[in-house]
Amino acid sequence: MTSYKLLLLPGDGIGPEVMAEVEKVVAWLGKAGLATFETETDLVGGAAIDVHGKPLADATLAKADAADAILLGAVGGPKWTGVAYENRPEAGLLRLRKELGLFANLRPAICYPALASASALKPELVEGLDMMIVRELTGGVYFGEPKEITTLPDGSKRAVDTQVYTTAEIERIAHVAFDLARKRSGRVASAEKNNVMKTGVLWKEVVTRVHQEHYAEVELEHVLADNCAMQLVRRPKQFDVLVTDNLFGDVLSDVAAMLTGSLGMLPSASLGAIDAKGTRKALYEPVHGSAPDIAGKGFANPIAMIGSLAMCLRYSFGLGDAADQLDAAITRTLASGARTRDIASKGGKVISTAEMGDAILREL
Amino acid sequence: MTSYKLLLLPGDGIGPEVMAEVEKVVAWLGKAGLATFETETDLVGGAAIDVHGKPLADATLAKADAADAILLGAVGGPKWTGVAYENRPEAGLLRLRKELGLFANLRPAICYPALASASALKPELVEGLDMMIVRELTGGVYFGEPKEITTLPDGSKRAVDTQVYTTAEIERIAHVAFDLARKRSGRVASAEKNNVMKTGVLWKEVVTRVHQEHYAEVELEHVLADNCAMQLVRRPKQFDVLVTDNLFGDVLSDVAAMLTGSLGMLPSASLGAIDAKGTRKALYEPVHGSAPDIAGKGFANPIAMIGSLAMCLRYSFGLGDAADQLDAAITRTLASGARTRDIASKGGKVISTAEMGDAILREL
Ligand SMILES: CC(C)[C@H](C(=O)O)[C@@H](O)C(=O)O
Ligand SMILES: CC(C)[C@H](C(=O)O)[C@@H](O)C(=O)O
Numbered sequence: 001m002t003s004y005k006l007l008l009l010p011g012d013g014i015g016p017e018v019m020a021e022v023e024k025v026v027a028w029l030g031k032a033g034l035a036t037f038e039t040e041t042d043l044v045g046g047a048a049i050d051v052h053g054k055p056l057a058d059a060t061l062a063k064a065d066a067a068d069a070i071l072l073g074a075v076g077g078p079k080w081t082g083v084a085y086e087n088r089p090e091a092g093l094l095r096l097r098k099e100l101g102l103f104a105n106l107r108p109a110i111c112y113p114a115l116a117s118a119s120a121l122k123p124e125l126v127e128g129l130d131m132m133i134v135r136e137l138t139g140g141v142y143f144g145e146p147k148e149i150t151t152l153p154d155g156s157k158r159a160v161d162t163q164v165y166t167t168a169e170i171e172r173i174a175h176v177a178f179d180l181a182r183k184r185s186g187r188v189a190s191a192e193k194n195n196v197m198k199t200g201v202l203w204k205e206v207v208t209r210v211h212q213e214h215y216a217e218v219e220l221e222h223v224l225a226d227n228c229a230m231q232l233v234r235r236p237k238q239f240d241v242l243v244t245d246n247l248f249g250d251v252l253s254d255v256a257a258m259l260t261g262s263l264g265m266l267p268s269a270s271l272g273a274i275d276a277k278g279t280r281k282a283l284y285e286p287v288h289g290s291a292p293d294i295a296g297k298g299f300a301n302p303i304a305m306i307g308s309l310a311m312c313l314r315y316s317f318g319l320g321d322a323a324d325q326l327d328a329a330i331t332r333t334l335a336s337g338a339r340t341r342d343i344a345s346k347g348g349k350v351i352s353t354a355e356m357g358d359a360i361l362r363e364l
Numbered sequence: 365m366t367s368y369k370l371l372l373l374p375g376d377g378i379g380p381e382v383m384a385e386v387e388k389v390v391a392w393l394g395k396a397g398l399a400t401f402e403t404e405t406d407l408v409g410g411a412a413i414d415v416h417g418k419p420l421a422d423a424t425l426a427k428a429d430a431a432d433a434i435l436l437g438a439v440g441g442p443k444w445t446g447v448a449y450e451n452r453p454e455a456g457l458l459r460l461r462k463e464l465g466l467f468a469n470l471r472p473a474i475c476y477p478a479l480a481s482a483s484a485l486k487p488e489l490v491e492g493l494d495m496m497i498v499r500e501l502t503g504g505v506y507f508g509e510p511k512e513i514t515t516l517p518d519g520s521k522r523a524v525d526t527q528v529y530t531t532a533e534i535e536r537i538a539h540v541a542f543d544l545a546r547k548r549s550g551r552v553a554s555a556e557k558n559n560v561m562k563t564g565v566l567w568k569e570v571v572t573r574v575h576q577e578h579y580a581e582v583e584l585e586h587v588l589a590d591n592c593a594m595q596l597v598r599r600p601k602q603f604d605v606l607v608t609d610n611l612f613g614d615v616l617s618d619v620a621a622m623l624t625g626s627l628g629m630l631p632s633a634s635l636g637a638i639d640a641k642g643t644r645k646a647l648y649e650p651v652h653g654s655a656p657d658i659a660g661k662g663f664a665n666p667i668a669m670i671g672s673l674a675m676c677l678r679y680s681f682g683l684g685d686a687a688d689q690l691d692a693a694i695t696r697t698l699a700s701g702a703r704t705r706d707i708a709s710k711g712g713k714v715i716s717t718a719e720m721g722d723a724i725l726r727e728l
Binding site for chain 1: 440449452454458484485486489505506508511512513516520521522523524525526527528529530531532557559560561562563565566567589590591593594597598599611612614615616618619621622623627653
């Protein structure tokens with residue numbers, strides 16, 4: 001059996017706690033003969049700043065580049081508020097995304113039946129919700145230049161960020177979205193602000209052309225990003241695959257995640273281009289952040305992190321069966337009533353991060 | 365009694381229908397001796413394109429500049445999809461905002477008690493919601509240069525938008541937010557992405573300084589825009605005044621408006637700087653759009669447009685009493701059960717745009 005090289009980057013806050021549960025599952029996969037992994041653990045974000053003075057050491061980047069896949073916990077926290085912009089914890093994650101070319105961020109927003117009542121929305125609006133946000137991850141305002149603060153003659157300041165998109169960048173993310181739609185419900189919504197932004201104009205134009213030339217059987221709808229945010233709240237189930245740029249994707253995917261009532265349970269995949277050998281770089285991480293306020297307390301829900309491993313099995317290694325087993329174990333664990341603090345009903349029994357990990361292992 | 369010059373720009377879609385109801389109220393205010401207006405009506409958006417070939421004629425801009433206040437319906441619709449970017453309907457509205465220096469966009473998100481059940485959120489999360497989004501309106505990615513699409517040597521394209529903010533721009537919008545907070549609950553949340561954007565870094569820095577120097581008694585909280593979108597869905601009542609930039613304000617204010625279940629009822633004010641005479645340019649418009657799909661059918665809810673007139677009385681003319689009367693008449697009309705289609709409960713009685721206007725007049 002092939003052995004896969006997995007780089008674990010727990011990061012900050014609750015990252016290490018939830019990653020510990022993933023390690024248990026990785027060990028189980030090996031013992032069960034489903035997949036063997038060579039794992040290595042390294043630092044990213046604030047944890048790396050504390051040791052190396054920067055949020056991603058070159059040696060770590062080299063390991064990430066050599067790995068078959070990366071699992072990342074979360075980065076950031078108040079401890080590093082004073083750190084220079086260039087060296088803030090988030091810069092480590094952004095550098096990983098950019099240097100490895102992880103341009104396609106897949107963020108499923110799934111409402112687990114057992115948790116529909118945890119949503120802020122009325123249950124009938126979210127029950128059965130299963131959408132996929134495809135966010136462009138290496139372009140747009142996150143990386144465009146100039147990106148700077150200059151001092152004006154009168155001593156006041158002027159800050160600039162630049163959003164850039166090229167035809168090629170939009171084409172490749174559009175292909176990812178349409179390919180996914182083919183395997184799902186056959187519907188794509190594309191969100192931009194073409195009424196205000198030139199990048200929106202080009203986005204709409206390129207997505208429209210890719211659709212016409214290659215995916216005529218998929219249904220395509222264009223929606224303005226502000227209206228899209230509204231529609232997500234009003235009637236989320238109208239969407240299946242939603243493709244959008246880096247910044248709108250950041251906001252819209254957070255809204256979608258929150259709608260499901262399962263924020264602590266949602267994984268994500270960040271994928272690179274498929275190379276000549278048919279492989280692609282990939283990083284998997286929970287949608288939730290580092291939650292420094294609850295770090296170290298055993299409150300964190302490890303399901304998003306374990307679900308990220310399931311996505312990794314599926315997308316990086318073609319181990320759909322193992323991924324299915326893992327997803328099914330999560331569903332059964334939830335059905336059995338196991339609840340970490342974030343998803344517990346009022347007064348209901350609460351278990352710890354490690355107990356949730358163990359409960360999932362028992363179901364496996 | 366002073367007579368105020370009011371420019372009415374009904375615009376496109378349902379704009380003319382809802383503006384017709386405002387005209388009835390304006391006439392009533394005169395007869396009741398509460399305020400006299402000289403009104404003039406002109407074209408904006410698609411309606412102006414059809415006549416002048418551009419979405420805001422220079423003569424209309426001159427009238428807007430000379431008016432004491434402007435009421436605008438809505439702009440845009442599929443009819444003008446093919447129009448060149450520079451001449452699209454939205455460009456008329458953006459030119460008005462920019463040329464008149466309307467930098468402060470106030471968007472109340474209020475959940476009318478009679479309508480809490482119309483929200484997608486659970487009623488207990490939105491009942492009593494009364495927040496104010498203060499959106500910067502003449503800066504950011506809407507107006508920064510370069511804003512262009514260029515053709516690359518290989519024939520593919522590159523689109524650029526530029527987000528620019530200066531200290532002065534952030535200072536003046538921060539003052540608007542803090543001044544408002546003083547009259548409200550004394551709390552301001554400021555949303556940006558300082559972890560990714562330099563404009564976010566400057567935004568946070570300037571808002572923090574304005575707070576320390578002038579408004580120490582107001583409570584200030586910084587929140588990342590993506591998390592803010594989440595928090596709006598999760599627990600909207602945690603916010604009172606929310607200040608943010610043009611683009612995040614566009615998205616976040618739409619989310620907030622949708623939460624209230626009262627989208628067809630929310631007015632907004634776009635204000636300029638206060639000049640030496642103590643007056644300021646101002647434009648009032650509903651938060652909702654032109655809704656071309658229901659235009660001309662008498663389905664539109666005129667309350668957002670009439671509420672925009674109430675905001676105008678209050679902010680532009682210091683006629684707080686008349687504004688209160690108008691707001692109270694709207695509340696009573698709703699309490700009496702009058703419902704346009706957008707806010708009707710399933711199977712409930714529905715009245716037309718004009719009938720809603722008349723019902724409010726009867727309550728006045
Ligand atoms: C941590 C931060 C830089 C990041 C982003 O803005 O992309 C996060 O919000 C995300 O969505 O992954
Ligand atoms: C019509 C459009 C240009 C406008 C905007 O994006 O500002 C609208 O969405 C708004 O919020 O007023």
